[in-house]
Amino acid sequence: MAARVRRKPDDAKRMILEAASKLLAAGGPAAVQVRAVAAEIGVSDAAVNHHFGTRDQLLESLLRFGGAKLKAELRNVLSEWADGPAELVRALAALYADGYAELALALHRSGWRDTGAGMLDEVIGRLHDQAVSRCAGTGRTPPSREAVQLTMAGLHQALAMEPLFGADFRRSAGLAADARERTLGWWTEILRATLSGSRLPEGRRTPRRPEQDGKA
Incomplete structure (x- = not known):
């Protein structure tokens, strides 16, 4: 099993937002789901929720991003x-x-x-x-x-x-x-x-x- 990579919070947030941005460009807001974002960068759903709370908060952060x-x-x-x-x-x-x-x-x-x-x-x-x-x-x-x-x-x-x-x-x-x-x-x-x-x-x-x- 691969060792877990620990990232600084800001780096992890940026990776998540970049993945969400990629999904947004490909499929619109409906494509930006927590599970899809997590799969895009190889982390758990919980990791995404840890940094952004809810999907709505993720979308708001994505717009500011x-x-x-x-x-x-x-x-x-x-x-x-x-x-x-x-x-x-x-x-x-x-x-x-x-x-x-x-x-x-x-x-x-x-x-x-x-x-x-x-x-x-x-x-x-x-x-x-x-x-x-x-x-x-x-x-x-x-x-x-x-x-x-x-x-x-x-x-x-x-x-x-x-x-x-x-x-x-x-x-x-x-x-x-x-x-x-x-x-x-x-x-x-x-x-x-x-x-x-x-x-x-x-x-x-x-x-x-x-x-x-x-x-x-």
């Missing part, structure tokens, strides 16, 4: 910035396509509510800072932080619902149900347009700095 993965990926996108808007849109879309849209909806229907806020705060802050820096070099007025917030809120909502309702909404507007790639491209252009700012009025040689807004 997905959010943490998304934040890390978006941080990398913003650091490299080869084509920031396109990569950011695709990173958001990929997360929800892997079952997290269904998971969020299932938890919401069960009565669970996420009381946290600002999952995208860091991303929005960095997008705004980068937009201000780029606009300073192009002679354009940078977007306000709220403009970036509103754009990201709309983008996030649309991509979270895309796997569930995207095709139906496109059909309702007379678009082909399979126009997902064009939808992602449209959102990329919306984000890019927001971040590019607006043209300065005639006679303004240098853009107004954000801290000057509201000052005479």
